[in-house]
Amino acid sequence: MKVAELMNSPLRSVSSGKSVLHASALMAEHRIGSLAVMDNGRIVGIITSRDVRAAHPNRIVADAMTPDPIVVAADCFAWEALSVMENGNIERLIVMDVGQAIGMVTREAIVSHLAEWKDSMTQMYRSPYIHAIGEERLHKRLPFQLLFLDLNRFGEVNKRYGHPVGDDMIRGYAQKLKALFGDDDYVCRYAGDEFAAITTRTDDDVRKIIDCLSNPISVGPASLTASVGWLNDSTEPEFYRLSFRELVSKASLMSSRAKSG
Amino acid sequence: MNAKTNYSRKALLSLKISEFEMPPMQDLLIIGRKAPIGPEAVRRMAEALSPEQFSLIRMDHPKIEAVLVRNSLLDLMDEQHLVRIVMEEAEKLISETTVLRSELRIAISVQREVDMS
Numbered sequence: 001m002k003v004a005e006l007m008n009s010p011l012r013s014v015s016s017g018k019s020v021l022h023a024s025a026l027m028a029e030h031r032i033g034s035l036a037v038m039d040n041g042r043i044v045g046i047i048t049s050r051d052v053r054a055a056h057p058n059r060i061v062a063d064a065m066t067p068d069p070i071v072v073a074a075d076c077f078a079w080e081a082l083s084v085m086e087n088g089n090i091e092r093l094i095v096m097d098v099g100q101a102i103g104m105v106t107r108e109a110i111v112s113h114l115a116e117w118k119d120s121m122t123q124m125y126r127s128p129y130i131h132a133i134g135e136e137r138l139h140k141r142l143p144f145q146l147l148f149l150d151l152n153r154f155g156e157v158n159k160r161y162g163h164p165v166g167d168d169m170i171r172g173y174a175q176k177l178k179a180l181f182g183d184d185d186y187v188c189r190y191a192g193d194e195f196a197a198i199t200t201r202t203d204d205d206v207r208k209i210i211d212c213l214s215n216p217i218s219v220g221p222a223s224l225t226a227s228v229g230w231l232n233d234s235t236e237p238e239f240y241r242l243s244f245r246e247l248v249s250k251a252s253l254m255s256s257r258a259k260s261g
Numbered sequence: 262m263n264a265k266t267n268y269s270r271k272a273l274l275s276l277k278i279s280e281f282e283m284p285p286m287q288d289l290l291i292i293g294r295k296a297p298i299g300p301e302a303v304r305r306m307a308e309a310l311s312p313e314q315f316s317l318i319r320m321d322h323p324k325i326e327a328v329l330v331r332n333s334l335l336d337l338m339d340e341q342h343l344v345r346i347v348m349e350e351a352e353k354l355i356s357e358t359t360v361l362r363s364e365l366r367i368a369i370s371v372q373r374e375v376d377m378s
Contacts, residue, residue: 017305056297056358063299 001132003081004074006113007095007103013038016045016062023061024052034092036101037065043094043101045069071096072105077132079125082110121167122174125188130196133186134244137198141240144198145206148229148251149177149213151193152259157222165220172219180209194255195226196248206230229254284311289363290329291351296360300327303360318344324357337367 013036014023023035027049037045045065055064070088072081074097081093085107095103119126137144151173158166170193177195181187185199199206210230216223229251233239236250286307292300300317307315307329316335319327328344335343347363355361 016301055299056295058297059299060302060305062301062305 001078001113001117001128002074003072003076003078003093003095003105003110004097004103006078006109007074007105008032008109009095009103011036011094011101011103013043013101014047014061015039016060016065018061019057020047020052020055020059020061020064021057023047023064024049024057027052033106034104036069036094036104037061038101043069043071046092046094046104048092069094071101073097074102077136078110078114079129081105082107082114085110119189122171122189124174124178124195125186127188127190127196130186130188130190130198131244131248133198134247138240138242138244138247143233144200145203146231146247146251147197147199147206147209148190148248148255149195149197149226150229150252150255150259152225152227154193154224157224161221169219169222169224173217173224176217176219180212190248194252196251203232203234227255227259229256229258284314286310286315286329287362288331288334288365289347289361291325291347291355291361291363292327292329293324293355293357293359294326295357296326297358298360300329303327303329320344320348322348322352324352324355331365334365334367337369 012026012030012032014026016037016039026035027033034046034048036043037047045062045067046069047061047065051064051066070084070090070093072084072093072095074095085091085093091107093105094101095105114125117125117129134144134146136142154166157169161169170189174189174195177187177197181197181199185197185201187195187197190196199209201209210228213226213228216225231239231247231251231254236242236247239247242250284307286303290303292298292303298306300319304315304317307317314332315329316332317327317329318340325348328347330340330343347365351361351363
C-alpha cells in the first residue's frame with residue numbers, strides 16, 4: 001500500500017499572498033480540508049480548515065499557514081508515511097514524485113486504510129503487509145532475511161485451556177515478538193499461530209533471535225516455543241528469481257521440517 | 262396628482278485631500294495575535310513601501326504576535342532594550358485583535374566634562 005494510492009490528487013494550492021477568506025472559499029469549492037501553499041511553483045506551506053477557523057479572514061495565507069511542510073515520496077509505504085506523521089505530530093504530508101508535488105495525504109486516510117491490514121486480535125499487520133515489503137525488496141534486489149515462525153503444539157494449548165485462553169496467549173506472544181524485533185524490522189501475524197518477519201539484521205543477530213524463539217517463552221498459563229524457517233540470498237540461490245509468495249512457502253516448509261525434526 | 266413630478270435623487274460629494282504619509286506605519290507597528298493583518302503581510306507591506314527600512318520581530322507573548330520596527334531606531338538602541346520598553350507600554354493598550362501604530366523619537370543627550378589643564 002503506497003502513499004500514491006491514498007493521496008488526494010490533483011493537489012489544490014493557493015499562493016501565500018491570497019486572503020484566508022479566499023483559501024476558505026477554495027476549500028469549500030473543492031470540498032477539501034487543506035490546501036498546499038505555493039509561491040512561484042515552490043511549496044512553502046500547508047493551510048488547513050483549522051488554520052482558517054483560527055485566523056482573521058482578512059489575513060493573508062502566509063500568516064495563517066504552517067510553513068515548511070514535510071514531504072513524502074509517492075512510492076513510500078503507507079506505514080512509513082504514518083511513522084513520519086507520528087514522529088512529527090502532523091496530520092498531512094505533501095506527496096512528491098520526481099520533484100513535483102502531486103498530492104496530499106492525510107493521517108486519517110492512512111490509518112483508515114491500514115486498519116484493513118491489521119489483525120484485530122494482536123494489532124499486528126496481517127500477511128499482505130509482509131508480502132508488500134517482501135515484493136518491493138525483491139523488485140529492488142535489496143537483501144533481507146525472511147523468518148517464518150510456527151508455534152509448536154499450539155493446538156494442544158487450545159484443547160487444554162480453551163480457545164479464549166489460546167487467543168490471549170497469541171496476543172501475549174505477539175507482544176513478546178514485537179519486543180524481540182525492533183522498529184527497523186517488519187513483523188506480521190501471518191495466519192492463526194504463524195508469524196512472519198523481514199529484517200536486515202546480520203546472520204548472527206538472526207541466529208540469536210531464532211535461539212530465543214526456540215526456547216520456551218512464558219505466556220499466560222504455559223510456555224510457547226516456535227519452529228522457524230529462515231531464508232536469505234545466501235541460503236537460497238534462487239532468492240531474487242523467486243516470487244515472495246514462493247519464498248514464504250519455502251520458509252513455511254522449513255519451519256514445518258524444523259517442527260517435525 | 263402625479264407623485265413623479267416631485268421626486269428627485271441627488272448625490273452630495275465631499276472630498277478631503279491630504280498628503281499620503283510615507284511610510285504610513287510611522288516608526289512602529291505592534292501586531293495583535295488575531296489582528297486582521299498578520300506579521301508576514303505587514304512585513305511585505307513595509308518592504309513594498311519602504312524597502313530595507315523596517316525589521317519584523319516576532320514575539321512570544323499571549324496578545325502580541327510581532328513588532329515592526331524602523332531599522333534606524335535599532336541603530337540607536339539595542340533591539341531587546343527597545344522592544345522591552347515598547348512592550349511594557351503597548352501591552353496595557355493592545356487587544357489581540359488590534360494593530361497599534363507608534364511614533365518613536367530617540368533623542369540622545371550627551372554631556373561631557375573635559376579636563377582643561
